[in-house]
Amino acid sequence: MISIDRRTGKQLFYIFALSLLAGMLTLLFHPRSAEVSWQRPDANSAADSILAAVSQQNITLQEPLAINTRQARAFQQQNAIMVDARSPEEFRDEHIAGAVNIPFERIMDYQTSIDSLSGDDWIVTYCWNPSCDLAGLLAWEFFYRGFAKVAVYHPGIEGWKAAGYETEGGAGK
Amino acid sequence: MKKILLWLIRVVLAVVFIYSGIVKLINPAAFAVNIDNYAILPWFLVSLMSAVLPWLEVICGLAILSGKWLRGAALWIAAMNVVFIIAIASAMIRGLDISCGCHTTSTEGARVGLQKLAEDIVWLVSSLYLYQSACRNSDSS
Numbered sequence: 439m440i441s442i443d444r445r446t447g448k449q450l451f452y453i454f455a456l457s458l459l460a461g462m463l464t465l466l467f468h469p470r471s472a473e474v475s476w477q478r479p480d481a482n483s484a485a486d487s488i489l490a491a492v493s494q495q496n497i498t499l500q501e502p503l504a505i506n507t508r509q510a511r512a513f514q515q516q517n518a519i520m521v522d523a524r525s526p527e528e529f530r531d532e533h534i535a536g537a538v539n540i541p542f543e544r545i546m547d548y549q550t551s552i553d554s555l556s557g558d559d560w561i562v563t564y565c566w567n568p569s570c571d572l573a574g575l576l577a578w579e580f581f582y583r584g585f586a587k588v589a590v591y592h593p594g595i596e597g598w599k600a601a602g603y604e605t606e607g608g609a610g611k
Numbered sequence: 612m613k614k615i616l617l618w619l620i621r622v623v624l625a626v627v628f629i630y631s632g633i634v635k636l637i638n639p640a641a642f643a644v645n646i647d648n649y650a651i652l653p654w655f656l657v658s659l660m661s662a663v664l665p666w667l668e669v670i671c672g673l674a675i676l677s678g679k680w681l682r683g684a685a686l687w688i689a690a691m692n693v694v695f696i697i698a699i700a701s702a703m704i705r706g707l708d709i710s711c712g713c714h715t716t717s718t719e720g721a722r723v724g725l726q727k728l729a730e731d732i733v734w735l736v737s738s739l740y741l742y743q744s745a746c747r748n749s750d751s752s
Contacts, residue, residue: 440742445682446686453683453684462663478654569648
């Protein structure tokens with residue numbers, strides 16, 4: 439059984455208070471801190487207005503833009519580069535029509551593919567579904583490599599197929 | 612022998628937690644994505660946790676290494692690992708294919724699974740052992 443005396447209690451409090459203070463300063467001043475809001479950024483309907491602002495007024499994004507299926511479809515139709523973050527095998531089986539494959543877990547092997555992408559085009563990363571985080575991580579990777587127009591499509595290929603949009607590959611239709 | 616073991620536990624725990632804290636502090640937003648993928652907390656708490664948890668890890672690591680606030684730090688590490696274990700187990704039960712977000716915000720070799728679960732159990736047991744030993748030393752001195 440764990441017993442906590444007064445001295446240990448004080449230590450627990452000091453450590454937490456110090457971490458909380460440092461954490462608040464991080465949220466305020468760290469350039470890569472997460473956005474604090476009640477709503478998830480990807481559930482934010484402001485995505486459309488940000489999208490329009492970025493396209494029209496040359497505004498710089500602070501982080502990859504999370505988009506929904508309708509927006510992802512619009513991006514695809516406007517010739518954005520759809521990037522599949524899954525493995526080559528999964529990509530071969532089925533992927534969003536016109537997508538290229540840059541598996542996040544083997545990104546070092548895909549340097550040439552990344553170099554061939556144009557920084558002027560929108561890049562939209564996707565994975566299986568919102569439970570698969572490869573798309574978000576790949577989007578950040580692009581962002582850090584200097585790509586300014588990066589979007590992440592969290593619903594992934596499953597959300598894409600559920601909306602009835604076309605896919606390609608062995609199992610695609 | 613016991614002293615060497617305790618010293619080893621302190622160094623290993625400190626290195627692991629300072630390292631994982633710093634990695635997360637480099638990119639708190641990516642760490643927030645890691646936490647959010649567990650689909651346990653509302654976004655507001657996710658964003659707070661993405662900034663506070665890395666500091667908690669770093670401060671606990673430094674405290675354990677220096678010996679200052681040793682018992683408090685050991686208990687915090689134990690508490691964090693209990694939370695990590697519950698989160699990983701719940702992700703496994705729900706069949707989530709996500710990165711652990713434990714010691715990196717990348718995904719290479721860091722998916723949730725039995726390996727990560729076992730790793731966190733080791734840290735939990737080690738930190739509790741450290742706490743008990745620190746209490747005993749303090750009682751006898």
